[in-house]
Amino acid sequence: MATKPALQPKINKRAKFSYKGDYGHVLIAAGSFGKIGAALLSIGAALRSGAGLVTALVPRVGYEIMQIKNPEAMAIVSGENFLKEVPNTEKFNALAVGPGIGNETETKVFLQLLLKQYKLPIVIDADALNIISATSNLLKLLTPHSILTPHHREFERLVGKWETDEEKIQKQKKFSKTYNVIIVLKGANTSVSTPDGKMYFNITGNAGMAKGGSGDVLTGVIASLLAQKYSPAEAAILGVYIHGLAGDFAKEKLGETAMNASDIISYLPKAFKTLENPKNKS
Numbered sequence: 001m002a003t004k005p006a007l008q009p010k011i012n013k014r015a016k017f018s019y020k021g022d023y024g025h026v027l028i029a030a031g032s033f034g035k036i037g038a039a040l041l042s043i044g045a046a047l048r049s050g051a052g053l054v055t056a057l058v059p060r061v062g063y064e065i066m067q068i069k070n071p072e073a074m075a076i077v078s079g080e081n082f083l084k085e086v087p088n089t090e091k092f093n094a095l096a097v098g099p100g101i102g103n104e105t106e107t108k109v110f111l112q113l114l115l116k117q118y119k120l121p122i123v124i125d126a127d128a129l130n131i132i133s134a135t136s137n138l139l140k141l142l143t144p145h146s147i148l149t150p151h152h153r154e155f156e157r158l159v160g161k162w163e164t165d166e167e168k169i170q171k172q173k174k175f176s177k178t179y180n181v182i183i184v185l186k187g188a189n190t191s192v193s194t195p196d197g198k199m200y201f202n203i204t205g206n207a208g209m210a211k212g213g214s215g216d217v218l219t220g221v222i223a224s225l226l227a228q229k230y231s232p233a234e235a236a237i238l239g240v241y242i243h244g245l246a247g248d249f250a251k252e253k254l255g256e257t258a259m260n261a262s263d264i265i266s267y268l269p270k271a272f273k274t275l276e277n278p279k280n281k282s
Helices: 004-010 036-047 062-067 105-115 126-134 136-141 152-159 163-177 215-227 234-255 261-267 270-278
Strands: 027-029 053-058 074-077 094-097 122-124 182-185 191-193 197-202
Touching: 004 122, 027 215, 036 053, 036 062, 036 215, 053 062, 053 215, 062 234, 074 136, 074 197, 094 105, 094 215, 105 136, 105 152, 122 126, 122 191, 122 215, 122 261, 126 215, 136 215, 152 163, 163 182, 163 197, 182 234, 182 270, 215 234, 215 261, 234 270, 261 270
Parallel strands: 027 053, 027 094, 053 074, 094 122
Antiparallel strands: 182 191, 191 197
């Protein structure tokens, strides 16, 4: 069970004499025509989660708004309305792909080339998951200990239907073992399964987070932690907890009905500060 006391020791303390290169460089491939908002949310969350450098890989249609909305991030352009060309990814310590990328033919080719090129664990979300579900041979390209973050419908596309929660959990554990990946199954009490058969159930979060964009925020948080040399399992478990905690702070201030995904980003600093300071009981 993921709890605050268990996670506090896993927050890496930032050294006084350090610089941005010590905290990793994350690349987030996201967005397409009509879905640039998903990219903005993921990038914004990554910037608020401690990575030293954040680069957005977006189609040209999203370039200007990306630079205006998130000036701390760098940007690489790929394609016009949809991601197309794959840049050299060797310099990046972590990579996330999927939020808002769509499922165009050129995007499917892009994803295949990206999975073939990048050799470290990847955070895979949203449209990237749906492309993988429809193209089963892509599962063989997943780097060991990559982190897949489906909601229930996306997970169903990956593993098929289930009748009970117990059956769903068994399918999740089996998928993690079979493909040597981490599954973050989003929802109430989000569950995280690891290749060694372990399961973790999160205790933070609320129904106000059941809004479009919340998953894009989670992707940015996890990818940012991964860039900072947390293990994939730690990044997933800690990322889910912090994401939910920020959502709980947003609920306290705004209520469940009116809060939205960008509000979660606004409360990430408070969530991190709560875990960084053991004396802070809020």
